[in-house]
Amino acid sequence: xxxxKVGSIxxxxxxxxxxxxxxxxxLAAAAGVSNPYLSQIERGLRKPSxxxxxxxxxxLHISAQALYVQAGLIEDRETPSDVVTAIRAxxxxxxxxxxxxxxxxxxxxxxxxxxxxxTSQKAHPxxxxxxxxxxxxxxxxxxxxxxxxxxxxxxTVNQETKEG
Amino acid sequence: xxxxKVGSIxxxxxxxxxxxxxxxxxLAAAAGVSNPYLSQIERGLRKPSxxxxxxxxxxLHISAQALYVQAGLIEDRETPSDVVTAIRAxxxxxxxxxxxxxxxxxxxxxxxxxxxxxTSQKAHPxxxxxxxxxxxxxxxxxxxxxxxxxxxxxxTVNQETKEG
DNA sequence: CCATTCCGTTTGCAATTGCAAGCAGAGTGG
DNA sequence: CCACTCTGCTTGCAATTGCAAACGGAATGG
Numbered sequence: 001x002x003x004x005k006v007g008s009i010x011x012x013x014x015x016x017x018x019x020x021x022x023x024x025x026x027l028a029a030a031a032g033v034s035n036p037y038l039s040q041i042e043r044g045l046r047k048p049s050x051x052x053x054x055x056x057x058x059x060l061h062i063s064a065q066a067l068y069v070q071a072g073l074i075e076d077r078e079t080p081s082d083v084v085t086a087i088r089a090x091x092x093x094x095x096x097x098x099x100x101x102x103x104x105x106x107x108x109x110x111x112x113x114x115x116x117x118x119t120s121q122k123a124h125p126x127x128x129x130x131x132x133x134x135x136x137x138x139x140x141x142x143x144x145x146x147x148x149x150x151x152x153x154x155x156t157v158n159q160e161t162k163e164g
Numbered sequence: 165x166x167x168x169k170v171g172s173i174x175x176x177x178x179x180x181x182x183x184x185x186x187x188x189x190x191l192a193a194a195a196g197v198s199n200p201y202l203s204q205i206e207r208g209l210r211k212p213s214x215x216x217x218x219x220x221x222x223x224l225h226i227s228a229q230a231l232y233v234q235a236g237l238i239e240d241r242e243t244p245s246d247v248v249t250a251i252r253a254x255x256x257x258x259x260x261x262x263x264x265x266x267x268x269x270x271x272x273x274x275x276x277x278x279x280x281x282x283t284s285q286k287a288h289p290x291x292x293x294x295x296x297x298x299x300x301x302x303x304x305x306x307x308x309x310x311x312x313x314x315x316x317x318x319x320t321v322n323q324e325t326k327e328g
Numbered sequence: 329c330c331a332t333t334c335c336g337t338t339t340g341c342a343a344t345t346g347c348a349a350g351c352a353g354a355g356t357g358g
Numbered sequence: 359c360c361a362c363t364c365t366g367c368t369t370g371c372a373a374t375t376g377c378a379a380a381c382g383g384a385a386t387g388g
Contacts, residue, residue: 024366034347039367046345050214050237064238066228073214074228083265084251088227091176091234095184095225097272101247104268108261159369188336198377203337210375213345 009071011051014042016060031059173217173235178206180224195223 018025024042028035032055040046041056048056053071057064068074087093087101181191188206192199196219204210205220212220216237220229232238249267251257
């Protein structure tokens with residue numbers, strides 16, 4: 001395949017480098033890549049890997065995400081909702097758990113629609129001790145959530161929810 | 165010769181894929197990469213480029229940042245992955261909704277934490293067509309959540325899993 | 329029993345990354 | 359004028375990515 005549109009990332013790097021007033025070789029040294037390779041990257045002749053991109057970002061003292069966005073490697077971070085983003089980014093949740101959480105959150109948002117509330121952030125007296133000794137989750141809700149909690153192919157819960 | 169410690173990213177991908185209950189080939193197709201290559205990635209034999217990583221993230225419906233963090237390509241402090249903080253900061257939720265969301269999240273975390281990973285399973289590939297993805301919120305769960313949503317008496321809970 | 333269809337893996341191979349070495353030009357100054 | 363040093367760029371080459379094709383199992387079904 002011919003060269004794709006990697007030009008924008010190279011231009012961006014060169015722009016940032018020139019704004020920092022450092023030479024190509026200096027940035028190459030700071031980033032730990034070779035000078036010719038950086039030259040080719042800046043002119044769009046090569047498509048750097050994520051590792052190289054990360055090192056360049058470090059050498060430029062800019063956020064790696066800025067470079068990734070420029071390279072089209074991550075979405076433009078529209079921040080749809082910090083909650084959804086955080087859930088999606090949580091590496092400890094399973095796919096299923098993520099979807100359940102997001103769905104619950106969105107249904108909450110929808111329900112909340114008509115109700116205007118000016119909740120000033122007052123101090124939460126017991127904000128830190130959540131889910132420690134007393135769970136405010138009623139039994140029925142916990143029971144309903146059980147099949148979603150840890151099902152990773154374990155068949156302790158027979159999920160025969162087949163549509164008729 | 166010596167394979168570097170790219171293992172963690174591969175393990176993570178495989179874990180996420182198995183939790184999503186899709187085959188290696190399915191994920192490969194969804195991500196637009198070849199099956200053998202994905203196999204090698206998951207086993208840590210290859211170090212995927214950022215582009216491939218991004219496509220895999222799309223195929224897994226997880227944030228690309230999560231993968232990049234796992235791969236050690238970006239610092240994890242760059243990602244706002246604190247679900248509880250995000251929920252607390254959301255001004256569109258009622259206090260009660262926040263509490264429920266956080267509790268569900270915490271219970272998910274607990275279940276996942278104590279859960280023993282179980283990969284040895286008798287594969288029954290086409291027992292009951294698991295292919296249909298989600299049916300996100302079952303009626304029982306929605307019913308259990310209703311009293312917590314908002315007492316507007318409106319029950320228009322249509323689920324729209326936003327997919328990119 | 330053999331054909332089919334999944335699953336994941338192994339095996340070559342083209343294309344690409346990324347680098348060491350070397351090239352051309354512009355200042356600087358002895 | 360020539361040596362030195364800086365700038366960025368071009369050239370081969372080893373190592374790697376990423377893929378098409380083919381392989382060994384396991385389950386379904388004629």
